[in-house]
Amino acid sequence: MQYYSTNSQSPKVDFKQATIKGQAPDKGLYFPEQIPMLPKEFIENITNYSDEEIAYQVIKPYVGDAIPDAELRRIVGETINFDIPLVKVTDTIFSLELYHGPTLAFKDIGARFMSRCLGYFVKDLNKKVTVLVATSGDTGGAVANGFYDVDGVEVVILYPSGKVSSVQEKQLTTLGKNIHALEVSGTFDDCQQMVKQVFTDEALNEKLFLTSANSINVARWLPQQFYYFFAYKQWAQKNNPPVIAVPSGNFGNICAGILAHVSGLPVKHFIAACNANDVVPAFMETEKYEPKKAVATISNAMDVGNPSNFIRILEIFHHQFTSLQNVLSSCSITDAATKDTIQKVYQEEGYLLDPHGAVGFLALHQYLQNHPAEKGIVLETAHPVKFYDVVEPVIGQAVTKPASVQKQLLLEKKSIKITASVDLLKAFLLSI
Numbered sequence: 001m002q003y004y005s006t007n008s009q010s011p012k013v014d015f016k017q018a019t020i021k022g023q024a025p026d027k028g029l030y031f032p033e034q035i036p037m038l039p040k041e042f043i044e045n046i047t048n049y050s051d052e053e054i055a056y057q058v059i060k061p062y063v064g065d066a067i068p069d070a071e072l073r074r075i076v077g078e079t080i081n082f083d084i085p086l087v088k089v090t091d092t093i094f095s096l097e098l099y100h101g102p103t104l105a106f107k108d109i110g111a112r113f114m115s116r117c118l119g120y121f122v123k124d125l126n127k128k129v130t131v132l133v134a135t136s137g138d139t140g141g142a143v144a145n146g147f148y149d150v151d152g153v154e155v156v157i158l159y160p161s162g163k164v165s166s167v168q169e170k171q172l173t174t175l176g177k178n179i180h181a182l183e184v185s186g187t188f189d190d191c192q193q194m195v196k197q198v199f200t201d202e203a204l205n206e207k208l209f210l211t212s213a214n215s216i217n218v219a220r221w222l223p224q225q226f227y228y229f230f231a232y233k234q235w236a237q238k239n240n241p242p243v244i245a246v247p248s249g250n251f252g253n254i255c256a257g258i259l260a261h262v263s264g265l266p267v268k269h270f271i272a273a274c275n276a277n278d279v280v281p282a283f284m285e286t287e288k289y290e291p292k293k294a295v296a297t298i299s300n301a302m303d304v305g306n307p308s309n310f311i312r313i314l315e316i317f318h319h320q321f322t323s324l325q326n327v328l329s330s331c332s333i334t335d336a337a338t339k340d341t342i343q344k345v346y347q348e349e350g351y352l353l354d355p356h357g358a359v360g361f362l363a364l365h366q367y368l369q370n371h372p373a374e375k376g377i378v379l380e381t382a383h384p385v386k387f388y389d390v391v392e393p394v395i396g397q398a399v400t401k402p403a404s405v406q407k408q409l410l411l412e413k414k415s416i417k418i419t420a421s422v423d424l425l426k427a428f429l430l431s432i
């Protein structure tokens with residue numbers, strides 16, 4: 001499989017190069033030259049396949065010859081070695097719990113896959129690789145955990161000071177070794193901007209081997225398709241495919257779902273559920289894409305004012321707005337409505353949502369009210385305990401913290417505070 005850049009100026013590359021480079025030199029995003037079609041037989045008999053086999057079949061065409069089969073099977077197996085259950089919440093809404101991995105959020109899947117691919121690729125590079133990543137909250141922990149102690153890889157994480165939850169902050173600032181956390185006085189967009197600028201700095205890139213672990217990296221983006229197939233495998237009414245609501249920020253997750261659908265996975269409709277950061281909901285209304293400054297919300301991992309992966313969604317639909325509209329709706333949910341949803345669903349159904357899942361739940365609930373024949377799945381992207389600071393006051397009681405979380409909260413935070421300055425970031429990168 002070859003990948004072209006969405007800016008069309010850079011040469012095509014294979015999966016290995018796309019993974020190592022992260023972003024294309026012309027600042028575009030890598031996109032697969034063809035979207036593979038999965039055999040009908042595979043979809044129809046999906047319940048007969050193990051999750052490992054499904055994941056392997058889905059990713060194999062994208063990896064091509066870049067990783068030998070046995071190695072790819074090992075990587076896939078290690079990536080999904082935790083449960084991803086589909087849990088009934090109401091008669092019409094099911095929750096796909098993506099949070100049973102080591103950092104309690106769906107990003108574990110992409111980060112675990114990518115770190116293992118990169119670990120395989122750097123073996124014959126003879127050069128240290130620096131993974132540079134900006135996080136609005138959850139990426140940092142997943143990437144730190146995925147890459148911790150991987151030989152030949154240093155990880156530098158930028159996060160907006162005061163804008164991540166206590167659990168999130170501890171997950172990315174307490175590991176040490178090859179993991180470095182930079183606490184930036186600014187927003188996630190500032191962090192992302194700094195990372196983008198460093199990637200295009202030629203002088204620096206001659207000295208260092210830099211790559212990104214954000215969802216723009218194909219090795220993080222593509223494996224996110226896996227659990228859409230796992231959801232369908234667990235879906236009882238195969239002749240009435242689900243509507244799927246995805247709490248969205250940088251739009252990597254939903255883009256992977258749409259890709260899976262275009263490859264043959266039955267899905268009725270996708271809903272991109274956003275918080276107050278409503279660039280995409282506005283686009284779906286007006287067809288005008290107007291990036292904004294991110295605003296802080298209680299679903300902080302979705303506080304993105306210029307979602308990087310949206311371009312890939314447009315690419316899937318060859319920039320045809322009407323085809324996009326047939327598959328995707330989008331809406332914006334306020335913090336007040338999010339809290340109200342957490343409270344109601346807890347009280348009425350005994351199910352505790354995290355703030356991101358609650359945004360998705362309400363978006364789906366509203367959609368189903370207008371489409372009474374449908375049923376749907378909300379992707380529950382994080383464990384509610386990760387956001388206990390938000391959730392506990394809403395439900396008026398403590399959330400039981402798993403032992404791993406309790407232990408982590410006691411560890412000492414080690415971050416390096418910097419202002420949102422590219423020069424400071426460059427100096428730091430040269431110092432490690």
Ligand SMILES: *Cc1c(COP(=O)(O)O)cnc(C)c1O
Pocket residue numbers: 105106107137138139215247248249250251252253254301302356381382
């Ligand atoms: C990152 C994240 C999101 C947003 O995912 P995107 O792929 O950036 O759209 C949603 N919920 C949680 C909990 C996250 O960590």
